[in-house]
Amino acid sequence: MVHLFGSQFPSAAGSNAPSLPLPAVVIELGELFAGAGHELSLVGGPVRDLFLGRISPDLDFTTDADPDATIAVVKKWADTFWEIGRDFGTIGLRKGQHTIEVTTYRAEAYDPDSRKPVVAFGTSLEDDLFRRDFTMNAMALRLPSLELVDPYGGVKDLQAGLLRTPGAPSSSFSDDPLRMMRAARFASQLGVTVAPEVSAAMKDMAGRIEIISAERVRDELVKLVNGKDPRTGVDLLVDTGLADFVLPEVAALRLEIDEHHRHKDVYQHSLTVLEQACSLETDDDGALPGPDFVLRFAALMHDVGKPATRRFEPSGAVSFRHHDMVGSKLTAKRMKKLRFDNDTIKAVSRLVELHMRFYGYGEAGWTDSAVRRYVNDAGPLLERLHRLTRSDVTTRNKRKAEQLAFAYDDLEQRIATLQEQEQLDAVRPDLDGARIMALLGIKPGPLVGRAYRFLLEERLENGPAASEEAEAELLAWWREQPEFVPVVDQGAPAPRGDRNQ
Incomplete structure (x- = not known):
């Protein structure tokens, strides 16, 4: 490991900045490129993560060498290398336990009607940094000298917890509209606040997300939902209008706000259920360690059937009959459009379908056969269903919340007893x-x-x-x-x- 000390960075890093470890391969690779007469810099997320006190699992580099020259430098040093990203200037390689990507300085832009970037190689590190998504990712360490290059104030923004773009946000999002999704993902993962001009551009350009492939959108959504604060990330998607194109079923929940307060705010309730589900992922027995996308996404989507099923009864009450079944179908349909795999689609939509099954247990009680059916219907999703059902309690009525918790405690105890008697999980x-x-x-x-x-x-x-x-x-x-x-x-x-x- 090579250690970088706070004194090596600009004053924005602070005199008390901790020592930051770098894998030895970073310096080795820098010396190889320098010896061949080429520039090389560690860039983007790995540099950002050094300031966050963590090491990225992947190492990204940028260089003035073209792909052929990069291969010439690394082919004898690397354990293996591959050229899958060659058209984009990227050569991948592995050295020991490290996965590395080396990319030629570049600028890229999207054709207005195309999902694929048009790549042009650049000539300088500063220009390459300018094309990156956000200032906190537009920092580099020149190698092997370890000189920090931060032309757009990434360190300052990172310390302030502010997400900004190196240039005009509209230009950045026009070049790659997926960056709007990435902004929401970083809000979830890093706890940063999106700068006002960035948020405004996201609102103005939300529709441009439609030119991005479903697979790329899906991958960003998964990272957002699995972040430390998915509620903030989802809220940003909805507030900026991105959710209208990516998760319209969630955006539609805001329309269910009842000005007469005959029922709760379904949108805020769903965000709270998501938040509570996250807090229940890892318990003492480690049965469901997080982040668990299936549980989290089911929590977010569990009530998406309510807009289509809302009815105002003659008594003045509001009902959402069969919203669980409708929501399950809507969830599966959306996940198919986002190109999720079949197993994940089935798991999430099944949880949405089952999330109401428990209600009524506390009032009437269940026979042993009803408990068996509950377990049989949940199958391998039982642990997740336990947590989803508990997360769905957001009432401010303390007595009601305690009653529901007691009833579910009782149900879980009965399930455990029957499982001991009958091996119920394999009926x-x-x-x-x-x-x-x-x-x-x-x-x-x-x-x-x-x-x-x-x-x-x-x-x-x-x-x-x-x-x-x-x-x-x-x-x-x-x-x-x-x-x-x-x-x-x-x-x-x-x-x-x-x-x-």
């Missing part, structure tokens, strides 16, 4: 598919599935049964099915179920 029918087919004399097909579901319902309703009892129940069910034909004698035809596959 299966008392007979498997092979035994069902042998007993009924049928072949694989839809009829086996129907029989299996019948036995599963019996298992959930009544708990485990002995094999003989389960077989008797199955045979009784079978005699009531339209496919069943009694066998009169040895020459009688086989049950229709055998011929109907």
Whole structure:
């Protein structure tokens, strides 16, 4: 490790700045490029993170060398290198445990109708820094001298917790509209405040986010939601109008503010649920360490079905019947548009669908079969469902909040007791598919599935049964099915179920 001391930085860093460690490969690479007659600087996030007292997992460098010259310098030094980003001036490589990217000085801009950047290589470090997204990322360390280059006041802005652009925000966002999403992400991750002129440009140019690919938008959204303060990041998306294009279902929740106060502010409630879900991620048993995107995004989206289901009842009350089911479908639809993988879509939308299932337990209580169904329906999402349901309590009525917490404590205790008795988290029918087919004399097909579901319902309703009892129940069910034909004698035809596959 190489240590950088506060005295090496401009006075803005402060005389008491801590020593900042750098991996030795940074200096080694700088010396290699210098020996070959080229400039090299550590740039962007890794430099910013030095001032935040942390080391970036990836190391980004910029150089005056073109990609061919970069390969010539690193090919014998690196463990491996790749040229996937060559068209953008970037050569990737690995040295020991470090992943490194070296990019030729450049300027890039988006064609108004294109999702892909048009790249032009630059000639100076200062010009390269000017094209970067924010001043706190427009800092560099020249190598191997470790000279800080900060032409746009990144250190000062970082200390002030202010997010600004090196040039006019409108120019920066025109070049790469994804930077507007990144501003909201940094507000979540770093706790910075977006400068007024940056926020104004985001509002004016929000619609330009539509030229960015869904995958890039999705990746920024995930980082935002997984940040330290996702509430602030989401709020910025909504306030600037970006959410109208990225998460319109969340933006629509603001329209549900009821001036007559007949129901709570659904938008602020959703942000509070998100905040509370974050606080419940890591508990003593470590069952759900954070950040957990599935839980957090389900918390944010859990009430998006309310705008479409709001009804004013004759009594003056407001209802949102089936908003859980509607919200689940809206969530899945939005996530598909953002190109999330199927497993994540299913998990989040299922949690949204189930988030109301608990309510009513405290008043009426549940039978053991109802508890089994709750666990069976949640499946591997049970731990997340526990936390989502608890997070959904935002009432200011202390007594009501305590009652709900007590009821859910009771439900979790009953689940634990039943799991000990029955291994509830792996509920299966008392007979498997092979035994069902042998007993009924049928072949694989839809009829086996129907029989299996019948036995599963019996298992959930009544708990485990002995094999003989389960077989008797199955045979009784079978005699009531339209496919069943009694066998009169040895020459009688086989049950229709055998011929109907």
